[in-house]
Amino acid sequence: MTEVSMTVNGRPVRADVPDNTLLADFLRENLELTGTHVGCDTAQCGACVVHVNGRAVKSCNIFALECEGAEVATIEGEAAPDGTLSAIQQAFQDHHGLQCGFCTPGMVMSAKALLAENPEPTEAEIRAYLKGNICRCTGYHNIVRAIMAASGQDVSNIAAE
Amino acid sequence: MPADGGIGASTRRREDVRFLTGQGRYTDDINIHNQAHVFFLRSDMAHGRINGIDISAAEKMPGVLKVFTAADFAEVGGIPCGWQVTDRFGEPMQEPKHPVLAEGFVRHVGEPIAAVVADTLQQARDAAEAIEVDIEALPAVVDMAAALEDGAQKVHEDLKSNLCYDWGFVEENRDAVDEAIRKAPHVTTLELVNQRLVANPVEPRVAIGVHDRADDEYTLYTTSQNPHVIRLLMGAFVLGIPEHKLRVVSPDVGGGFGTKIFHYQEEAFCTFAAKVVNRPVKWRASRSEAFMSDAQGRDHVTKIELALDEEGHFLAIRTSTLANMGAYLSTFAPSVPTWLHGTLMAGNYRTPLIYVNVRAVFTNTVPVDAYRGAGRPEATFQLERVIDKAARELGIDPVEIRRRNFITEFPYETPVALTYDTGDYHATMDKLMELADRDGFEARAAESKKRGRLRGFGVNCYIEACGIAPSNLVGQLGARAGLYESATVRVNATGSVTVMTGSHSHGQGHETAFPQVIASMIGIDPSQVEIVHGDTARVPMGMGTYGSRSLAVGGSAMVRAAEKVIDKARKIAAHLLEASAEDIELKEGRFTVKGTDKSVAWGDVTLAAYVPHNYPLEDLEPGLEETAFYDPANFTYPAGAYACEVEVDPETGKVTVERFAAVDDFGTIVNPMIVDGQVHGGLGQGIGQALLEGCVYDDEGQLLTASYMDYAMPRADDLPFYSVDHSCATPCTHNPLGVKGCGEAGCIGSPPTIVNAVVDALQRAGHDVTHIDMPLTPSRVWAAMQG
Numbered sequence: 001m002t003e004v005s006m007t008v009n010g011r012p013v014r015a016d017v018p019d020n021t022l023l024a025d026f027l028r029e030n031l032e033l034t035g036t037h038v039g040c041d042t043a044q045c046g047a048c049v050v051h052v053n054g055r056a057v058k059s060c061n062i063f064a065l066e067c068e069g070a071e072v073a074t075i076e077g078e079a080a081p082d083g084t085l086s087a088i089q090q091a092f093q094d095h096h097g098l099q100c101g102f103c104t105p106g107m108v109m110s111a112k113a114l115l116a117e118n119p120e121p122t123e124a125e126i127r128a129y130l131k132g133n134i135c136r137c138t139g140y141h142n143i144v145r146a147i148m149a150a151s152g153q154d155v156s157n158i159a160a161e
Numbered sequence: 162m163p164a165d166g167g168i169g170a171s172t173r174r175r176e177d178v179r180f181l182t183g184q185g186r187y188t189d190d191i192n193i194h195n196q197a198h199v200f201f202l203r204s205d206m207a208h209g210r211i212n213g214i215d216i217s218a219a220e221k222m223p224g225v226l227k228v229f230t231a232a233d234f235a236e237v238g239g240i241p242c243g244w245q246v247t248d249r250f251g252e253p254m255q256e257p258k259h260p261v262l263a264e265g266f267v268r269h270v271g272e273p274i275a276a277v278v279a280d281t282l283q284q285a286r287d288a289a290e291a292i293e294v295d296i297e298a299l300p301a302v303v304d305m306a307a308a309l310e311d312g313a314q315k316v317h318e319d320l321k322s323n324l325c326y327d328w329g330f331v332e333e334n335r336d337a338v339d340e341a342i343r344k345a346p347h348v349t350t351l352e353l354v355n356q357r358l359v360a361n362p363v364e365p366r367v368a369i370g371v372h373d374r375a376d377d378e379y380t381l382y383t384t385s386q387n388p389h390v391i392r393l394l395m396g397a398f399v400l401g402i403p404e405h406k407l408r409v410v411s412p413d414v415g416g417g418f419g420t421k422i423f424h425y426q427e428e429a430f431c432t433f434a435a436k437v438v439n440r441p442v443k444w445r446a447s448r449s450e451a452f453m454s455d456a457q458g459r460d461h462v463t464k465i466e467l468a469l470d471e472e473g474h475f476l477a478i479r480t481s482t483l484a485n486m487g488a489y490l491s492t493f494a495p496s497v498p499t500w501l502h503g504t505l506m507a508g509n510y511r512t513p514l515i516y517v518n519v520r521a522v523f524t525n526t527v528p529v530d531a532y533r534g535a536g537r538p539e540a541t542f543q544l545e546r547v548i549d550k551a552a553r554e555l556g557i558d559p560v561e562i563r564r565r566n567f568i569t570e571f572p573y574e575t576p577v578a579l580t581y582d583t584g585d586y587h588a589t590m591d592k593l594m595e596l597a598d599r600d601g602f603e604a605r606a607a608e609s610k611k612r613g614r615l616r617g618f619g620v621n622c623y624i625e626a627c628g629i630a631p632s633n634l635v636g637q638l639g640a641r642a643g644l645y646e647s648a649t650v651r652v653n654a655t656g657s658v659t660v661m662t663g664s665h666s667h668g669q670g671h672e673t674a675f676p677q678v679i680a681s682m683i684g685i686d687p688s689q690v691e692i693v694h695g696d697t698a699r700v701p702m703g704m705g706t707y708g709s710r711s712l713a714v715g716g717s718a719m720v721r722a723a724e725k726v727i728d729k730a731r732k733i734a735a736h737l738l739e740a741s742a743e744d745i746e747l748k749e750g751r752f753t754v755k756g757t758d759k760s761v762a763w764g765d766v767t768l769a770a771y772v773p774h775n776y777p778l779e780d781l782e783p784g785l786e787e788t789a790f791y792d793p794a795n796f797t798y799p800a801g802a803y804a805c806e807v808e809v810d811p812e813t814g815k816v817t818v819e820r821f822a823a824v825d826d827f828g829t830i831v832n833p834m835i836v837d838g839q840v841h842g843g844l845g846q847g848i849g850q851a852l853l854e855g856c857v858y859d860d861e862g863q864l865l866t867a868s869y870m871d872y873a874m875p876r877a878d879d880l881p882f883y884s885v886d887h888s889c890a891t892p893c894t895h896n897p898l899g900v901k902g903c904g905e906a907g908c909i910g911s912p913p914t915i916v917n918a919v920v921d922a923l924q925r926a927g928h929d930v931t932h933i934d935m936p937l938t939p940s941r942v943w944a945a946m947q948g
């Protein structure tokens with residue numbers, strides 16, 4: 001057991017964990033932040049994406065101890081404290097970018113990282129960026145539209161193209 | 162779009178808010194106080210005889226509560242199969258026992274041999290490594306044709322052979338079909354493979370068993386599409402727990418696609434073990450476990466012959482299919498290649514004579530069962546591929562040959578036992594030609610050519626039987642359950658409504674769409690309606706969600722219950738308004754005496770039902786709650802026409818989908834946004850099957866595709882934007898909403914569209930290619946081009 005401390009969604013946390021505890025398990029089990037999901041064991045699905053020091057990271061692929069002192073952001077910190085959805089969250093709802101919701105936290109966190117580095121990505125750039133996020137429900141159409149819309153692009157003609 | 166959020170409105174989904182903020186409640190998010198964890202020791206061998214299992218070292222490992230083997234389940238039944246197929250000769254199918262933990266033999270990679278329950282998952286996993294299993298390898302049966310040869314190694318020693326059944330449909334047509342094919346001016350033959358797929362919902366399966374000693378009650382939390390069915394199967398057939406002592410809860414479920422319909426060993430194990438160790442027992446599948454324990458899909462090998470006259474009119478169809486069952490019969494496995502496949506072989510066409518033969522085969526592979534579409538994609542794929550091949554052989558345009566054979570009069574009785582109630586296949590094809598801009602294809606093909614790419618146009622139609630299913634009919638066909646749905650509509654005193662439905666939402670948006678229906682019926686705001694699902698303690702009975710049945714069957718039950726409620730409320734209103742019930746109409750949330758301005762609000766009537774001070778107590782009971790069971794009179798028949806354009810890179814064989822258009826007739830649409838999304842998702846999976854996915858076993862039965870590294874899931878950059886349309890609607894004639902179901906269409910209609918387009922692209926470039934088996938990987942396409 002080793003003590004680890006970090007800031008999660010702006011709140012300082014600390015716990016004793018076995019050294020091999022993954023960040024995903026630390027978030028889910030120790031902090032009960034179950035919005036971060038685990039969908040695979042080979043770092044492929046992206047359901048577990050969170051931000052560590054502002055970078056999108058697969059939390060199933062990093063030990064909690066590696067995040068000592070880090071700023072971690074999860075889906076639970078994405079909406080405003082009064083519950084108002086962020087622009088990306090709102091776009092996902094407006095454009096039906098989710099069905100079962102299991103991939104959604106990772107998708108939103110990946111989209112947020114994308115828009116931080118590329119404020120107006122093209123369709124192709126979005127699709128390329130989402131390579132590491134698997135969604136089995138939506139066929140990606142509405143996820144890509146939602147991200148384009150969240151970046152301020154007009155998507156009203158896409159469905160009929 | 163109606164402004165009121167009722168039927169026809171693209172209302173945003175209310176469930177999204179919890180999913181988008183990380184507040185969803187999936188089974189793995191549930192932890193029960195004092196829970197223990199189970200780790201299953203699974204077979205790494207496809208076939209073997211278990212000579213002994215030594216658990217003595219494992220039992221002494223830290224944290225271990227108990228190590229289970231088959232011996233602990235001696236008093237427990239096997240995992241039951243819910244459908245019995247009768248073969249061509251009137252005999253029942255061969256049905257092996259499917260034990261909770263392997264009994265004497267292992268029969269597929271991933272079969273659980275032993276289970277360790279410990280304080281932590283790590284301890285359970287460590288202890289499982291200390292279990293010594295003495296297994297003697299037996300030859301693995303992998304290839305279906307070889308499995309049926311005389312003297313083949315048997316998967317089940319106690320069965321006569323590896324043949325589960327040899328099914329003929331319609332058996333009486335067999336000779337007439339043979340004769341028609343012998344005499345036909347033209348016969349097109351195609352041999353094809355519908356490869357094995359893995360459903361792969363992103364949420365892996367989870368089960369938590371809880372036993373309460375105080376009253377000997379069990380609770381199972383599980384990632385299921387139909388908790389009531391699990392309660393019935395597991396309670397009655399496996400563990401012998403009466404239903405009133407067993408609660409099954411399926412909270413938010415992260416996608417199903419069929420593979421979460423079935424009852425699995427891990428569910429029975431956790432429920433059983435919870436009592437034995439007197440602690441809640443939790444299991445969560447890793448992705449690799451999911452690959453070797455979730456029932457897989459498809460896996461048909463088919464020869465189809467289509468007889469035509471000189472003008473391309475269809476005369477007869479004969480098919481012969483080998484269908485892989487895997488090592489054991491999963492819950493609905495026998496029904497998929499038979500009643501969900503053979504009955505669909507008429508497609509959208511008038512073909513007077515059809516004969517379908519299916520031989521289902523046991524192999525040393527993971528069990529196969531329904532995967533999105535279930536049988537219908539297999540039927541559509543072979544039919545639409547052989548039609549395309551025939552069109553090319555006869556020099557008839559692929560669209561024209563389809564049009565020439567379309568069914569145009571309804572109801573239409575097919576030679577394979579279905580009666581289509583309604584449809585307009587020419588209208589959907591007209592719309593498709595417009596949406597896909599077929600006229601612009603040549604210009605786009607020329608442009609592709611300039612870039613050195615081969616462009617092809619593929620077209621395809623489909624029909625499916627959804628709204629599963631009339632109970633008396635499926636009973637005759639071998640189903641061991643009814644397939645109705647139930648709903649309770651509970652009106653609360655202040656007028657809000659709680660609907661308990663036996664349907665289950667795992668992405669389909671029932672919590673949003675179902676209230677739209679109630680809101681339209683009563684004239685209240687949809688926010689006043691709440692949907693409860695996924696808990697046997699809260700919902701009276703249910704058959705669950707699969708076969709695109711939720712709105713058609715579950716929604717119809719809800720409508721029937723709501724009609725009963727409204728009927729009673731009208732009588733109460735009549736009393737309050739001192740009028741006769743026949744004169745009362747309900748509009749926009751008020752009961753009005755026809756032709757007068759005398760009215761009373763919905764909320765006042767509902768309050769009177771629960772505070773019956775001024776109430777016709779001599780005629781009516783207080784309260785306002787009704788339950789309905791709805792058993793459909795027929796299947797529903799969504800149908801559509803799809804087209805796509807692909808580009809093939811002749812250097813590499815890589816296929817890209819450039820355009821995809823889908824025109825579907827789903828009848829009445831409640832929420833167009835949700836329906837579009839269902840089609841998109843189905844298209845993603847169907848294109849995945851056509852281009853990327855395939856579950857592969859080697860000759861020893863080793864599963865080579867056991868992770869997302871090896872199994873090619875479609876990713877965002879593999880797929881295009883889709884154009885979808887559902888304006889050609891012919892409402893279903895036999896359910897109250899006129900709905901047909903939309904969940905599987907995209908997955909059924911898209912694979913042949915893609916293959917047809919690739920064959921078109923290659924033929925246009927002068928390659929003599931008539932078929933390529935899916936997935937159309939670059940290497941397969943490239944090899945086909947080399948001749």
Ligand code: FES
Nearest residue numbers: 039044045046060
């Ligand atoms: S759980 Fe992290 S990538 Fe799949």
Ligand code: FES
Nearest residue numbers: 099103135136137
């Ligand atoms: S919404 Fe279900 S996996 Fe993406």
